[in-house]
Amino acid sequence: MINIVCVKWGDKFNSYHVNRLFDMVRKNLTLNFNFICYTDNANELNREIITEPLQGYDLDKWWWKLILFKHPTNIPTIYFDLDVVIQNNFDHFVFYAKKDIITTIDCVWKPHKRNMKPEPPNYDMSLNSSIMIWKGDLFNIWWDFYCDNNYYMLKYKGVDSYLYFNHYDKIDWLPSKEVYSRKYGIDEYNYYIDGQDFKGFFYSDLHTVCIFNGWNKPTKWTVLDNKGYEGYEKYWN
Secondary structure, eight states: OEEEEEEEOTTSSOHHHHHHHHHHHHHHOOSOEEEEEEESOOTTOOTTSEEEEOOSSOOOGGGGGGGGGSSOEEEEEEEEOTTOEEOSOOGGGGGGOOBTOEEEEEOTTOGGGTTOOOOTTTOOOSEEEEEEEEEEOOHHHHHHHHHTHHHHHHHOSSHHHHHHHHOGGGEEEOOTTSEEETTTEEETTEEOOTTSOOOOOOOOSSSSEEEOTTBTOOOSSOOBOGGGGTTOGGGTO
16 A cells, blocks of 8 residues: 655645546556545545645645655655646556655756755755655654744745755655656756747656646746646546
8 A cells, every 4th residue: 555645725726636636646556545635625526535634834835745744654655746747657656665765856857957056046956846755754854844934935935945955865866767847858958948949848758757847837938837738638537
């Protein structure tokens, strides 16, 4: 048995996105699993989805993801952002679950963000937490954040920078063949940087997961909105 977890808070995502992720998991996972959604609103979720309430903390947006590390887990746990598309079987992801370590995404399509120093205001780096895999005890990651959460939420724009610059010793990386970005690229040879001429979104049917980082987030150059999902319907229908 393994746990598949997601987080839905506020109004950026709704029940459709959670149910869509659940359908992709059922389609691409042959192992027995619990599907758990941590949410402030469980209305209209598939009845097979286990829900856990988000409450008791004054957090916002993506920062709720860190509550996943509040309690240890003895079985492999796989977290997905709600905007990802699972394209192929991911049974083998259980082998990336290392004790007391988070296995996550190294954005190989952002070679310009490699080995960045922690410099304000953006604290750029190459980690992306759209997928996180772990087992064991990572309570210290939660506790460190919780004890000084106002400071961290002001300092960083999101969970990725917090993990990279404060808990790098707890991070391991998914192989590059597993994940690509719909907006930013496939590998270190085929990628897009904000400000360049935009030539279209990326697609690879060979990778396990496509992440839609930057979905519905206006930028100066291009916006990845729902049109970016056109052609991907086969992955959840």
